[in-house]
Amino acid sequence: MPADDASRPPREPDPLGRPEPTVQDLLAQERVDVPWQLKEAPFHDIGVAGAPAAEYVSRAFFDREMTHLWGRAWQMACREDEIPNAGDHVLYEIGARSYIIVRGDDGAIRALRNVCLHRGRRLRDCAGRAAAFRCPFHGFTWSLDGALKETPTPWDFPHVNADNFALPQARVGTWGGFVFVCFDPAAPPLDAYLEDIPEIFARWPMEQRFTAAHVTRPLPCNWKVALEAFVESFHVTDTHPQAATYIGDFHTQYDVWEGKRHYSRMISPRGIASPSAGAISADEILQSSEPGGATLRVPEGSTPRREMAERRRAQVRDVLGPDLAKLTDSEAVDTIQYWIFPNLVLWWGHAAPIVYRFRPLGDDPERALMDVYLMPQAPHDAPRPKPAATTHLTADQPWAVAKELGGLGAVFDQDVGNFAALQAGLRAIGDEPTTLARYQENRIRYFHKVLREYLGDER
Ligand code: FES
Ligand SMILES: [Fe+2]
Incomplete structure (x- = not known):
């Protein structure tokens, strides 16, 4: 726990068994008002069912998706x-x-x-x-x-x-x-389809963003295999071990709102280490959080999270202008990610300006097309720059080839490294279901529930 949490009274164990600090614990340490969007932390309990493997490989399921999902969803x-x-x-x-x-x-x-x-x-x-x-x-x-x-x-x-x-x-x-x-x-x-999304994004409007980079790449898997690898932080420890020192992967908050069909959220805190990282100093957390950060130090009385936030504030100061004063540490460093059904994923706040889109590629249940956009906020006092041209990678080209993605390309390549093996495994298990975490993968479970509702099959 961060030092300034020591004065808080002891509390009941978390009913879901989540490790401390939770995202809400971290938000309690903010020095500016926490926006209402971040104060919400709903858990919609829909059980522990997995997703049938056939939903990722079956031609019949894919054809139903084409008619009843892609034929109906915005x-x-x-x-x-x-x-x-x-x-x-x-x-x-x-x-x-x-x-x-x-x-x-x-x-x-x-x-x-x-x-x-x-x-x-x-x-x-x-x-x-x-x-x-x-x-x-x-x-x-x-x-x-x-x-x-x-x-x-x-x-x-x-x-x-x-x-x-x-x-x-x-x-x-x-x-x-x-x-x-x-x-x-x-x-x-x-x-109506977007439900509360416009209200949520009124604080950081997407229309003020511009496309600084846009890269597409075919992937060797069903579109949901790719999508679902980008909407949980549970995989950080094993897929991105270099990031477990500064991303609180198992501390991530996953939000599914009962009655909201078309969006869910996760808030993955940065500036705290994963429990999997073992004993690690505050300086090591900060130093590992950025390339070339080996000489960074956390000043007495501060935290790595706060220092990361200050460094991010310095980067976006000119862009945000007067809005900088309302930027919480969470909005400066955390992955605050909204997933709009079925396939659009937006990062909210100013930690990273990422947008993902995933869709089937052609008529093949086992190939997908992934788009990555970098959409930073346009400077508050200047016209919006023209959008960057799209880079079309081939299936054989790693993301790292797209230099406009900076260090993200190598991270995405770690993700993609699982996809062909995931698809092959799902093909092999046929009608069996996958197993999903009750909390950390509840967004995925809920997505499949809504997907099946679209397909007219509410198993
Ligand atoms: S003019 Fe289009 S097919 Fe003949
Ligand atoms: Fe990842």
Whole structure:
């Protein structure tokens, strides 16, 4: 326990058996007001069931996901600032679906199905800018709003007209600078789908962030295998042993709110060591927390956590401007991570500006595409920088190749090092379930519960 906790009265043992200090213990030591978001620590007890291995390998389950999950859930397609001008477009692909996310002449963003209504060619093969979408095969052309613009040899298409030949559109919503799409006309609107997320993020708005880096990479596993490796800190000791000296992996708080289907959270504290690190000095905790930190010292009366927070404050001082005064130590150093169902993971606060997205790659249950974005806050007194171009890694290229990720690339490579073996193991156990920790993996359990509800199977 940190020294300044010694005066606190003894208390009942934690009913879940979690080690001290808890995140809430650490928040009690903050020197500025703790925001309401961090004071919540719900545990929604949904038992101890694991996830059937078949949910990660089965073709039938994957096909049901394509119809009932990806066909119904709101999903992040791109950032708004990727398509700032009329005609700018990117492609959003999920399974066999391909949509053109385009900004129209009226400034509105639309999601047009990327399939020619003539003989079915994809209209666009990649992102770009266009005044209209002309199919390369025979020249049928659509305006940016999806209306039919030109029919080649109209005398031969008496059955084709503007009313029956507009490109089908998916629903589009925006929040936090993200563009979301939904293929289900009956799904709730995006703001209802996001539940409390906009209110939670009002303190650190995502629309004030910009894309400083964006890297994608194919992975040799089901999309959920990859996703679930990034939403718990339980694996730090064994997968990232170099970080166990300054991340309180087993002290992490995992939050699932009863009645909130579309988000969960973890708060993984930094500046305290994992119980697995054994006896370790305050200086060693601080020194291991950053490259080249070997000469750092924790001053008398301070803690490694507080020193880490001060160092982070110095880095974000100019960016946050007046907001710096409200930055808690937790927001300066901890992994405060919100997972928006099904596949978007956002770091809240200012410890690291990471955003993850995970999805199936093509039509293969055993391959995934992972996007990593670094989205720092734009300087408070300057225009937002233009988004960085996307780096597309191949399946054989390690994350470390993407220099824009800095030291994170090597960390992600440690994570990815488990994936092929995980997928192979899950394939081998067939119908058996995995085993999930009651608390530390409750977010994963809850995710599978909601996923099965989407699929109409509430086992
Ligand atoms: S397939 Fe598109 S114009 Fe013929
Ligand atoms: Fe990891």
